[in-house]
Amino acid sequence: MTDFQQQALTIAAQQQSPAWLAPLRSQAANEWRNVIWPTRKTEHWKYTSLASLQKTLLSLVNTSAANTDWKSEVEFIDVNAIRLVFVNGVFDAANSSNFSENIVRFSQANSAQQKIIEQYLGKVVEGSQHLFATLNSAWLDDGILVHVPRNQTLDQPIYVVQVSTLGEQTLSVNQRLLVVLEDSAQAELIEHFVSTSEQQNSVVNALAEIVVGDNAQLQHYRLNLEEENIQHIGAVHVNLLRNARFRGFTLALGSKLKRIDYQINHRGQGAELNLQGVYLPRNNQMVDYHSNVQHWVPHCTTSEVFRGIIADSAQAIFNGRIYIHKDAQKTLAELSNKNLLTSNKAEINTKPELEIYADDVKCAHGATVSQLNDTALYYLQSRGVSRNEAEVMMSFGFINELLQQIAEPAVHHYLLPRLAKLFGRDQTLLEMADE
Amino acid sequence: MSEQVEELIRKEYAAGFSTDIISETLPPGLNEDVIRFISGKKNEPDWLLEWRLKAYHAWLEMTEPEWAHVKYDDIDFQKVSFYSAPKSMDDKPKSLAEVDPELLRTYEKLGIPLHEQAALAGVAMDVVFDSVSVVTTFREKLLEVGVIFCSISEAVHKYPELVKKYIGSVVPQKDNYYAALNCAVFSDGSFVYIPKGVRCPMELSTYFRINEQNTGQFERTLIIADEGSHVSYLEGCTAPMRDENQLHAAVVELIALDNAEIKYSTVQNWYPGNEEGKGGIYNFVTKRGVCHTNAKISWTQVETGSAVTWKYPSCILRGDNSVGEFYSVALTNNYQQADTGTKMIHIGKNTRSTIISKGISAGKSSNAYRGLVRMNPGADGARNYTQCDSLLIGDKCGAHTFPYIESRNPSAVIEHEATTSKVSDDQLFLCQQRGLDAEKAVSMIVNGFCREVFKELPMEFAVEAGKLLEVSLEGSVG
Numbered sequence: 036m037t038d039f040q041q042q043a044l045t046i047a048a049q050q051q052s053p054a055w056l057a058p059l060r061s062q063a064a065n066e067w068r069n070v071i072w073p074t075r076k077t078e079h080w081k082y083t084s085l086a087s088l089q090k091t092l093l094s095l096v097n098t099s100a101a102n103t104d105w106k107s108e109v110e111f112i113d114v115n116a117i118r119l120v121f122v123n124g125v126f127d128a129a130n131s132s133n134f135s136e137n138i139v140r141f142s143q144a145n146s147a148q149q150k151i152i153e154q155y156l157g158k159v160v161e162g163s164q165h166l167f168a169t170l171n172s173a174w175l176d177d178g179i180l181v182h183v184p185r186n187q188t189l190d191q192p193i194y195v196v197q198v199s200t201l202g203e204q205t206l207s208v209n210q211r212l213l214v215v216l217e218d219s220a221q222a223e224l225i226e227h228f229v230s231t232s233e234q235q236n237s238v239v240n241a242l243a244e245i246v247v248g249d250n251a252q253l254q255h256y257r258l259n260l261e262e263e264n265i266q267h268i269g270a271v272h273v274n275l276l277r278n279a280r281f282r283g284f285t286l287a288l289g290s291k292l293k294r295i296d297y298q299i300n301h302r303g304q305g306a307e308l309n310l311q312g313v314y315l316p317r318n319n320q321m322v323d324y325h326s327n328v329q330h331w332v333p334h335c336t337t338s339e340v341f342r343g344i345i346a347d348s349a350q351a352i353f354n355g356r357i358y359i360h361k362d363a364q365k366t367l368a369e370l371s372n373k374n375l376l377t378s379n380k381a382e383i384n385t386k387p388e389l390e391i392y393a394d395d396v397k398c399a400h401g402a403t404v405s406q407l408n409d410t411a412l413y414y415l416q417s418r419g420v421s422r423n424e425a426e427v428m429m430s431f432g433f434i435n436e437l438l439q440q441i442a443e444p445a446v447h448h449y450l451l452p453r454l455a456k457l458f459g460r461d462q463t464l465l466e467m468a469d470e
Numbered sequence: 471m472s473e474q475v476e477e478l479i480r481k482e483y484a485a486g487f488s489t490d491i492i493s494e495t496l497p498p499g500l501n502e503d504v505i506r507f508i509s510g511k512k513n514e515p516d517w518l519l520e521w522r523l524k525a526y527h528a529w530l531e532m533t534e535p536e537w538a539h540v541k542y543d544d545i546d547f548q549k550v551s552f553y554s555a556p557k558s559m560d561d562k563p564k565s566l567a568e569v570d571p572e573l574l575r576t577y578e579k580l581g582i583p584l585h586e587q588a589a590l591a592g593v594a595m596d597v598v599f600d601s602v603s604v605v606t607t608f609r610e611k612l613l614e615v616g617v618i619f620c621s622i623s624e625a626v627h628k629y630p631e632l633v634k635k636y637i638g639s640v641v642p643q644k645d646n647y648y649a650a651l652n653c654a655v656f657s658d659g660s661f662v663y664i665p666k667g668v669r670c671p672m673e674l675s676t677y678f679r680i681n682e683q684n685t686g687q688f689e690r691t692l693i694i695a696d697e698g699s700h701v702s703y704l705e706g707c708t709a710p711m712r713d714e715n716q717l718h719a720a721v722v723e724l725i726a727l728d729n730a731e732i733k734y735s736t737v738q739n740w741y742p743g744n745e746e747g748k749g750g751i752y753n754f755v756t757k758r759g760v761c762h763t764n765a766k767i768s769w770t771q772v773e774t775g776s777a778v779t780w781k782y783p784s785c786i787l788r789g790d791n792s793v794g795e796f797y798s799v800a801l802t803n804n805y806q807q808a809d810t811g812t813k814m815i816h817i818g819k820n821t822r823s824t825i826i827s828k829g830i831s832a833g834k835s836s837n838a839y840r841g842l843v844r845m846n847p848g849a850d851g852a853r854n855y856t857q858c859d860s861l862l863i864g865d866k867c868g869a870h871t872f873p874y875i876e877s878r879n880p881s882a883v884i885e886h887e888a889t890t891s892k893v894s895d896d897q898l899f900l901c902q903q904r905g906l907d908a909e910k911a912v913s914m915i916v917n918g919f920c921r922e923v924f925k926e927l928p929m930e931f932a933v934e935a936g937k938l939l940e941v942s943l944e945g946s947v948g
Binding site: 078379 | 860872873881885888
């Protein structure tokens with residue numbers, strides 16, 4: 036057992052949690068004890084080193100010490116939603132809205148809700164390779180349940196904010212989301228991770244388990260906007276049942292360690308997945324996106340697009356796997372990954388994978404890596420645009436194709452100025468992008 | 471149609487028979503004494519024996535690679551015999567007439583009348599029967615222009631400085647498990663040297679056969695193309711039918727010095743095992759070439775045989791403006807498993823590489839493309855284009871793509887594309903409607919699917935490859 040594993044267990048032992056979660060916690064702790072710690076030879080961690088995590092000294096979040104300094108630095112998405120705010124993993128009631136009956140924290144769940152939690156929690160995550168999901172269960176002191184009953188459509192999006200701030204010690208933050216959409220239900224969920232400009236190398240382990248029932252639809256956003264020292268390991272595990280639709284968008288800025296897994300299971304015929312992602316690491320940061328789409332049944336569709344711009348000495352990793360099981364005939368699956376390198380020291384490692392055991396399928400993937408096109412830059416320059424500006428315009432255009440498809444206008448409006456600032460641009464670019 | 475399918479799938483392996491030649495074979499097992507015996511048998515200089523032993527000790531420390539998408543029973547290396555040579559070795563024949571007639575008949579059964587083919591196609595054959603070169607033709611003609619084409623054991627004696635300089639320079643002893651094993655026990659193989667500025671007047675060819683039961687064959691090929699030279703090398707393989715799995719771990723090293731060009735083509739049709747997946751060759755090959763400035767290495771392979779294939783012909787594009795190419799057709803049927811692909815390592819500026827891979831899986835087979843394209847920080851203006859297509863025939867087979875793309879240079883451009891689909895019903899219907907039977911139609915479609923690769927093969931090979939594909943595949947479409 037590594038030091039980090041040992042440390043994590045000590046933290047788990049110090050936590051207080053509802054008694055009915057105890058069996059799940061102890062089972063996970065046992066599994067965690069026997070987890071094989073990934074090295075560079077572990078395929079899923081080939082390019083991502085966990086060395087920084089190993090060196091981190093963790094401590095438990097002090098529930099009483101929630102400060103409010105962060106408010107001046109962090110801006111929420113301006114959306115009419117049910118907002119849940121967590122600061123360093125601690126629920127901040129003052130900044131959160133009132134819950135509707137669809138949402139409850141695990142610690143406050145009534146017996147009916149507890150039943151739902153017990154029925155689904157930990158069931159969407161599969162396989163032994165997700166060791167941080169195991170850790171998340173071992174650390175499970177609380178969580179959020181979103182439950183939408185049959186035929187119901189939530190009239191407001193659910194907006195979960197996780198703020199990381201400067202604290203006295205390096206913290207371990209655990210977030211768990213369980214989303215259950217019953218048959219023909221509809222909902223929209225925004226996960227927003229943000230940090231203040233200064234923060235420690237805290238460890239954030241955020242896991243979402245999502246079940247989309249027959250004919251149900253979910254719009255999901257996961258914005259990872261923490262930067263620099265944060266070590267974020269996140270995962271979204273989704274089960275799609277018959278004719279379910281999942282439309283996802285994710286965006287990540289880099290940090291010291293940022294690893295996000297999307298694990299999607301097509302479990303019912305006719306399910307549809309549409310996933311788009313953007314990653315923008317810079318300085319010495321890194322981003323690692325792993326997506327794994329499993330087609331278990333026939334007649335499902337997957338469309339996945341990821342784009343990244345890697346600047347300075349940053350490193351990006353993308354691994355997009357599509358697995359077609361034996362009986363999943365008539366599958367349509369497409370994956371595209373495009374990367375821009377804007378510096379001599381930037382690095383990209385991408386691996387789009389196809390594993391296919393059915394014959395009547397149409398699957399394709401494509402990956403490209405390059406810098407900005409000289410001819411296009413020349414064209415812009417010949418029209419009187421400075422070189423620098425032309426580069427910004429083209430880089431922005433590269434990801435704007437995906438940003439434009441964001442269905443929730445509030446998210447779109449929130450992201451644009453921030454990304455423009457990232458590219459060192461002002462209002463004019465925004466207006467251009469907005470059109 | 472399904473009956474035809476059944477019938478064709480049941481088709482016996484045409485090249486399956488074995489020749490009775492008394493061989494001098496070592497008892498199974500591997501230890502230092504075996505290596506000393508092999509080395510002593512060949513009268514090798516001390517440095518080579520030491521080199522082998524060093525590799526052997528490295529191998530003992532290594533473990534079998536497990537990352538490939540193949541499954542097979544553990545190999546007991548103590549049950550493999552590491553040396554066998556036809557008995558008539560001591561008085562080696564100078565011409566075809568002196569060759570053991572039994573041996574010649576073997577080739578005839580395979581449809582390669584050696585003398586005819588040599589004469590007709592102008593091919594010099596370096597025939598490796600099991601582990602020792604038995605006959606080398608056209609040698610004198612090649613020597614006229616200064617081309618050296620001989621067995622590697624001969625080269626060790628005649629051109630020790632060349633062998634010493636280049637052996638292990640591209641594939642180091644400790645490169646991987648099977649390469650280390652090969653370094654320790656390699657029996658024989660081909661050696662080619664093309665002098666400066668020479669364009670090799672004919673295509674060089676080697677036919678390998680694995681004959682002795684339970685005999686691992688460990689060839690080692692070393693091709694050196696000196697500055698400004700050009701050579702095209704053909705490698706083709708068939709093996710007699712055997713029940714037990716036979717091990718094959720070859721190493722091929724290519725060195726293309728400045729402005730040189732090497733074209734290396736392979737047709738591999740070793741015994742794939744029977745329809746229950748019993749028997750068949752285990753093929754674990756390490757092939758790699760290094761390109762110096764303006765040099766070019768082109769790998770073309772048609773892989774239809776072997777029970778398990780583990781093969782990644784690679785190019786290290788060290789010199790500026792060098793070019794690497796990889797064209798591959800890999801076909802698997804029944805219980806065959808293939809994990810094959812290439813590595814293109816771009817080090818020099820303006821280096822270019824092209825990868826075209828066509829995988830066809832039928833029956834219960836599994837066929838994986840695994841490739842690496844790496845752009846090092848110095849590879850300014852480098853370019854890669856990769857296309858991997860897979861065709862699925864039947865719903866019990868698997869087709870996989872695992873491309874690794876690593877770039878650390880912004881001016882390098884990488885494009886990767888992969889598709890997987892089945893033989894389109896529309897295409898089949900169209901062909902059948904024009905009067906072709908289903909089988910011909912499939913064969914035509916598959917041949918069309920592979921055309922991009924076949925056109926890279928030398929003419930004689932292209933014909934053979936097309937036929938091979940037809941035999942291996944025909945009718946497995948339903």
